[in-house]
Amino acid sequence: MNKSDIKNFVQILKDTYPDATCSLDFQTPFQMVVAVMLSAQCTDERVNKTTPSLFARCKTIQDFADIDLTELESIIHPCGFYKNKAKNIKLCAKQVLENFNGEVPQTMDELLTLAGVGRKSANVILLEAFGIANGIAVDTHAKRISNRLGLSSQNDPEKIEQDLLKIFPKEHLKDINHLFVWHGRKTCDSRKPRCEECSVRNYCKYIKRDRVLNCVIWDRVFFCAKRDLVPYLVIIHQ
């Protein structure tokens, strides 16, 4: 995609999903950290049903550090992987209190020192809690969409992020973070992408590949047809 394609691509997605924002509920930066941890392998909807009782029980970071592990596990049980998540939440709270004077740090390097916070989570925390968009959180949706659109052929989220950062200028990073998640949830489904109604299908390598259904070689002429069976490619073999 050239510069103007990128601008159009982002604008089309913005027009398609004008309400695209983070769907996790939180009030404070540490609540954001907790919500992101709980959202691993869990829907945001389920996290949002769980956090009100958790945040009512733990009002401060100290409360998260002090809460009995078993009690914390039972509150966050619906979010899955509750044992690991509870352990990380408690340890993370202690680390924020001891290493960062009780303030959630605002840099990638510092966030990565916290228990249970990886690069993807750190990007979400920076963006949602502090409005800092320096990277792109490559979750399952961003990974799938990047591959299908042909923006990255990598599998590793970090390498995909590096590819995306070469394509999208800084001013688009905030939007891209939200738009890829929404596009993945609403249109570019993992099993059944709704390509026919996709607003960015003209930019998509997946649909171009998928549309080639019939190819025949006749004499030295190579014909391909799209889904609607209209020939679109003719190559003369030498």
Ligand code: SF4
């Ligand atoms: S055209 Fe299909 S595969 Fe490509 S981005 Fe749209 S929904 Fe996904």
